[in-house]
Structure formats: structure tokens, C-alpha cells
Amino acid sequence: MKMFSHVGLGALLAAVTVSTAFAQTQAGPYDPSAPKTRAQVRADLIEWRAAGYDPLDWIDYPENAQRAGRIVAARRAQQAGDMTTQ
Numbered sequence: 001m002k003m004f005s006h007v008g009l010g011a012l013l014a015a016v017t018v019s020t021a022f023a024q025t026q027a028g029p030y031d032p033s034a035p036k037t038r039a040q041v042r043a044d045l046i047e048w049r050a051a052g053y054d055p056l057d058w059i060d061y062p063e064n065a066q067r068a069g070r071i072v073a074a075r076r077a078q079q080a081g082d083m084t085t086q
Helices: 002-025 038-050 061-084
Strands: none
Touching (some): 038 061
């Protein structure tokens, strides 16, 4: 009887592991309200800084951030367009 419970537990653990791995690899629709990982936040900051955003520039703050936001949005749209044509 104990052997069957170990086999059942092993099968349950394998099913959960496979279903979790499958759920993580599925590419779902982009959800901007979903929480981001630390790596994603860092990548976003690098992208914004490359577009000209300076978080220490408080004098030109709203314009600085809005301009960089437009540049980042345009680059992402261009990348998304490039990916759909392939």
C-alpha cells in the first residue's frame, strides 16, 4: 500500500511540474498590468535612458519623460512591426 501512495505522489508531482512549466512557456497576450520582474524593470530603465530620459533632471522632468516615452513607444512599435513581417 505504501508503494502505491509513493507512485501516486510521484505522478501528481510530475503532473504539477509539467503543467507549471507549460504554463510558463506559453506566450500569452501582453498585459501591461501584470507585475514585472526586476530584470524587466532594469531593461526598461536602460531603454528609457537610451532614449534620452534622465531621472536626475528634475528641471525638465515632464517633458524629458514624455519625449523619452514617445521614443521608446515608437521603437517598440517598429520592433513589433519588424517581427510580424518575418
